[in-house]
Amino acid sequence: MDSVEEGVFLTFDDGPVPGVTDYVLNELEKRGQKATFFVVGDNVKKHPKLGREILAAGHKIGNHTFNHLNGWKTPVEEYLENVRKCDEILLNELGVSTPLFRPPYGLLKKAQAKSILTSHEIIMWDVLSGDYDLDLSAEKIFEKTSRFSAPGSIVVFHDQEKTREILPKFLPGYLDFVSDKGWKTEVL
Numbered sequence: 001m002d003s004v005e006e007g008v009f010l011t012f013d014d015g016p017v018p019g020v021t022d023y024v025l026n027e028l029e030k031r032g033q034k035a036t037f038f039v040v041g042d043n044v045k046k047h048p049k050l051g052r053e054i055l056a057a058g059h060k061i062g063n064h065t066f067n068h069l070n071g072w073k074t075p076v077e078e079y080l081e082n083v084r085k086c087d088e089i090l091l092n093e094l095g096v097s098t099p100l101f102r103p104p105y106g107l108l109k110k111a112q113a114k115s116i117l118t119s120h121e122i123i124m125w126d127v128l129s130g131d132y133d134l135d136l137s138a139e140k141i142f143e144k145t146s147r148f149s150a151p152g153s154i155v156v157f158h159d160q161e162k163t164r165e166i167l168p169k170f171l172p173g174y175l176d177f178v179s180d181k182g183w184k185t186e187v188l
């Protein structure tokens, strides 16, 4: 891979959530940027139209379980069933079959990972924005996220209730930062 040409991978977890996901879509659209959304199946079930808007705008969708389960706290078979349930809703409501999976909290038992890897690629991240951390200011989130971002980075944000207030305070600045650096945004 030509590292000079390599862009950054923007990822948004936990949606789709009305008023948050559509805000993110609009900000990406303004700058012609693309992202990958790791969606919660139950949210797709509640807001299928918003899920379809993600795809219609040219972004990618990945599986983030149906109920945002913690792998360490969930029996293996129950966890795998929840992953399948998310795949099912993506296929039925959005018409997509995704090869991408990201475990909520980044937590998986070995047996869960082993089984998921037979059908999905497990995508973690290297830059955590901390946007869900209510103790962090928008300035701090922008500062650390931009400082650690580099070509090839997989950066994680959240489009969920907890980030509804903070996203408008740092995301436009961060997306401008990515544009100003001349980095392309790539989907997984």
Ligand SMILES: [Zn+2]
Residues within 6 Å of the ligand: 013, 014, 064, 068, 103, 104, 105
């Ligand atoms: Zn999550």
